[in-house]
Amino acid sequence: MAYLDNIFFAVVLALGVGYFALNVKKLMRNIKLGQAVNRTDNPKARWNNMLMIALGQSKMVKRPVSGIMHILVYVGFVIINIxxxxxxxxxxxxxxRVFAFMGGFYSFLIGSFEVLAVLVLVAVVVFWARRNVLKLGRFASTDLNGKPRSDANIILYFEIVLMSLFLLMNASDFWLQQAGVSHYVSAGSFPVSHFISPIFDGLNEGTVVLLERTFWWMHIVGILIFLNYLYYSKHLHILLAFPNTYYADLNAKGKIDNLESVTREVQLMMDPNADPFAAQASTDAVPAKFGASDVMDLNWVQLLNAYTCTECGRCTSSCPANQTGKKLSPRKIMMDTRDRLEEVSRNIDANKGVFIPDNKSLLNDYITTEELWACTSCNACVEECPVNISPLxxxxxMRRYLVMEQSAAPQSLNAMMTNIENNGAPWQYNQMDRLNWKSE
Structure with missing residues (x-):
C-alpha cells in the first residue's frame, strides 16, 4: 500500500513540475517574440543590480511599511519551502522527516520555519486589509478592476492556506510524536505547533494520522497548484525579478537611445564624403519599422518587463501626469502590454506555432494615444519600480511610431518640429534674430 502511495506521489509531482515546465517554455517563447537587444555589457554592475534589488529588496524598503512586510513574506515563503x-x-x-538525523540543527530549522510562517500570516493579513478594507489609492484604481483585483486576493488566500496547512501538518505530527505512534519519529522543534496540537486531544490516533496525512498532501499539492498558477498571475515576478533586474538598462535614466536607422541618415547628411549608395547596399532593402505599434515591435527586455510587473502601482502613484488627472497609468501600460502579448500567444497556439494577423495591435486596441502623449518622460515610474521595469x-x-510612421504627433509638437526645421530652434523666430535671443 505504501508502495502505491509513493508511485501516486511521483505521478502528482511529475504532472505538477511537467506542466510548470511547459508554461516556462511558452513564457520564453513569448519573450523571444521581441526584437533583439544586447544587454550583456558590464556584468559586474548587472550582478550587483540583481543581488541588491531582486534578492536584497533594496528598492522595496523605500516605502518601509509595505517594504518590510514584503521582505517577511518573501524570506518566509522561500525559506519555508526549503x-x-x-x-x-x-x-x-x-x-x-528524513532530515531528522541533523539533530539540533534540524530542530532549529523547523522552529525557524514555524516562526516565519506566523510572520508571513500576519503580513499577508495586513496586505489583505490594505487592499480590501483600507482600500489604499493605488489598490483601488480602476486599472485593477476585474481579474487583476481578484488575482491579487487569490494570491493572498493561497499564502494563508499554505502557511496554515504547514502549521497544522506540524501540529498533528507533533501530537503523534508525543503519543509515540510508530513512524512518527521524535524530531524537530515546534514553538508554534506546540500550542496548536491540543486541538487534536480527544481524537484517536488513527484519526490524527489521517488528518496529518491530509494536511501533508494538501500542503504539497497546494504548492504545486500555486507553482502552476504563477504563469497566469502577477506573482510571476517571484521568478522573473532576477533576470529582469540583471538585464535592466544601465544607462542614466535621462538617456534615451537613438534609432540606428535615423542616426545613419543624419550621419549621411552631415558627412559630405559619405557614399549614400554604399550605405544603402549595406542595409536591408526594406527599412526597419520606426518605433512600435504592437508587442512584436518591442524588444525582448520590454516583454520581460511586462511579465515581471507585480501591479503594485508604485509607478502610477508617483506619476505626475496621473496625479494631475491625466489618463496615463504606467502600471496599465505594463498590464496592457502583457495582455496583448498573451493574446498573441493564444493566436500562435491556435495556429500551430504561427501568428496569424488578427487586425489588432497594442496601439489603440490596448493603449490610446491620449495615454502616450500624457507622459512627461520624467522617469518617476522607472525610479519607483521595485524590480527596475521601464514603462517609459x-x-x-510607441510615440516614435506615431511620429515617424503615422505623422500623428500633437499639434504643439508638430509646430515645434516645424520651427526646428525652418528656424533651427523650437521657437517661431526668424534665424536673422538669433543673436537677439542671447541674454545680456
Missing amino acids: EMLEIVIDGLFGTH SIIMD
Missing part, C-alpha cells in the same frame, strides 16, 4: 526537499524525498521513498521605454517607442 522543506519541500524533505517532503519530496519522504513522498518518493516513504520515509518520514515602451511609451517612447
Whole structure:
C-alpha cells in the first residue's frame, strides 16, 4: 500500500513540475517574440543590480511599511519551502522527516520555519486589509478592476492556506510524536505547533494520522497548484525579478537611445564624403519599422518587463501626469502590454506555432494615444519600480511610431518640429534674430 502511495506521489509531482515546465517554455517563447537587444555589457554592475534589488529588496524598503512586510513574506515563503526537499524525498521513498538525523540543527530549522510562517500570516493579513478594507489609492484604481483585483486576493488566500496547512501538518505530527505512534519519529522543534496540537486531544490516533496525512498532501499539492498558477498571475515576478533586474538598462535614466536607422541618415547628411549608395547596399532593402505599434515591435527586455510587473502601482502613484488627472497609468501600460502579448500567444497556439494577423495591435486596441502623449518622460515610474521595469521605454517607442510612421504627433509638437526645421530652434523666430535671443 505504501508502495502505491509513493508511485501516486511521483505521478502528482511529475504532472505538477511537467506542466510548470511547459508554461516556462511558452513564457520564453513569448519573450523571444521581441526584437533583439544586447544587454550583456558590464556584468559586474548587472550582478550587483540583481543581488541588491531582486534578492536584497533594496528598492522595496523605500516605502518601509509595505517594504518590510514584503521582505517577511518573501524570506518566509522561500525559506519555508526549503522543506519541500524533505517532503519530496519522504513522498518518493516513504520515509518520514528524513532530515531528522541533523539533530539540533534540524530542530532549529523547523522552529525557524514555524516562526516565519506566523510572520508571513500576519503580513499577508495586513496586505489583505490594505487592499480590501483600507482600500489604499493605488489598490483601488480602476486599472485593477476585474481579474487583476481578484488575482491579487487569490494570491493572498493561497499564502494563508499554505502557511496554515504547514502549521497544522506540524501540529498533528507533533501530537503523534508525543503519543509515540510508530513512524512518527521524535524530531524537530515546534514553538508554534506546540500550542496548536491540543486541538487534536480527544481524537484517536488513527484519526490524527489521517488528518496529518491530509494536511501533508494538501500542503504539497497546494504548492504545486500555486507553482502552476504563477504563469497566469502577477506573482510571476517571484521568478522573473532576477533576470529582469540583471538585464535592466544601465544607462542614466535621462538617456534615451537613438534609432540606428535615423542616426545613419543624419550621419549621411552631415558627412559630405559619405557614399549614400554604399550605405544603402549595406542595409536591408526594406527599412526597419520606426518605433512600435504592437508587442512584436518591442524588444525582448520590454516583454520581460511586462511579465515581471507585480501591479503594485508604485509607478502610477508617483506619476505626475496621473496625479494631475491625466489618463496615463504606467502600471496599465505594463498590464496592457502583457495582455496583448498573451493574446498573441493564444493566436500562435491556435495556429500551430504561427501568428496569424488578427487586425489588432497594442496601439489603440490596448493603449490610446491620449495615454502616450500624457507622459512627461520624467522617469518617476522607472525610479519607483521595485524590480527596475521601464514603462517609459515602451511609451517612447510607441510615440516614435506615431511620429515617424503615422505623422500623428500633437499639434504643439508638430509646430515645434516645424520651427526646428525652418528656424533651427523650437521657437517661431526668424534665424536673422538669433543673436537677439542671447541674454545680456
